[in-house]
Amino acid sequence: MRGEHIRIGLLGTLEVYDLGHPEKERLVHISAAKPRQVLATLAANADTVVTMDQLIDELWPDRPPSTVKTIVQTYVYQLRRTFGEASRSTAGTTILTTRPGGYLLSVPKDNVDIFRFQDLMDRGLAALRLGEHARAAELLRDSLALWRGPVLADLNVGTNLQGLAVYLEEQRLEAVSARIEADLAGDRHGEIVGELRRLVSAHQLHESFHIRLMQALYRCGRRGEALTVYQKLRGVLDHELGLEPSSEAQRLQQEILAGQ
Incomplete structure (x- = not known):
């Protein structure tokens, strides 16, 4: 099993598959929590050296044990052995290698x-910036289809992976918003109201x-409902943040009012 x-x-959830199995792709089982956390950190930095200090900070953000480096080395050894057993070869030593200061x-x-x-x-x-709305919607749907749930939903993550999870969730929402913008530009407004x-x-x-x-x-001819959405937005922003809706939202409200 090569990289x-x-x-x-x-x-x-964290999932690892061997795509080189002769019959079909096979799930590689890694059950222990800390090695899974190490693997997740390495995978989030695939093809890039992760330092020992980065791994220690992820696994023990507060008080690492006195033998911390030996423990990390043990987790790396366990991962190499798992990769090797899955492929019945020495692949683990080439997939996960020791580099100066890290792995x-x-x-x-x-x-x-x-x-x-x-x-x-x-x-x-x-594609959306170029006005290729159908292509943009397709690519953004494909990107969102990769999500199976919250990032690393089955792990107790440290500061670094938690920060990654927050960032990726923000990116997911941006992708959803952009895909909806592409659908609106493609006159699919009636299909996305429920969503x-x-x-x-x-x-x-x-x-x-x-x-x-x-x-x-x-665009569906439901002007009153559209204005109600604006009023609810205004109420939520005022109650939660003490803010008014953005200039974009206000312009849209005026356009809707003027379109009587």
């Missing part, structure tokens, strides 16, 4: 879902979703 035959999923997981970034997600999202945003209502309910301070819902409702 290019490993696929790792972080967008949900390198030699898995292509394309084989780790967080990097595939980011690439598809970036391409989708670029937008769910998003507004789940993310009450995410103004973009309120704006898109207003647009979708207005």
Whole structure:
């Protein structure tokens, strides 16, 4: 099992697959919590050296044990052995190598879902800027389809992985918003009203979703409902943040009012 035959999923529970199995891809079982946390940290930095200090900070952010480096070395050894047993070879020693000051997981970034997600999202945003709305919607849907749940949902993560999880969730919401923008530009407003209502309910301070819902409702001829969405947005922002809706939301409200 070489590094290019490993696929790792972080967008949900941590999953590791051997793609080089002769019959079909096979799940590689890694059950212990700390080695899984080490692997997640290495995978989030695939093909890049992760220092011993980074691993220690992730595993023990407060008070690391006195034998901390030996413990990390043991976890790395366990991961190498797991990779080797899965492939019945010495692949573990080439997939996960020791480098000066740390370790390198030699898995292509394309084989780790967080990097595939980011690439598809970036391409989708670029297509949207070019006015290629159908292509943008397709790419953004493909990026969002990689998500199986919250990032590393089955791990107790440290500061570094928690920061990654927060960042990726923000990126996911941006991808959703952009995909909806592409759908609106493609005259699919009637199809996305229900989805937008769910998003507004789940993310009450995410103004973009309120704006898109207003647009979708207005294009469906539901002017009164669109204005109600604006009033609810205004109430939530005032109550939670002491703010007024953005200039974009206010302009849209005026456009809807003027369109009587």
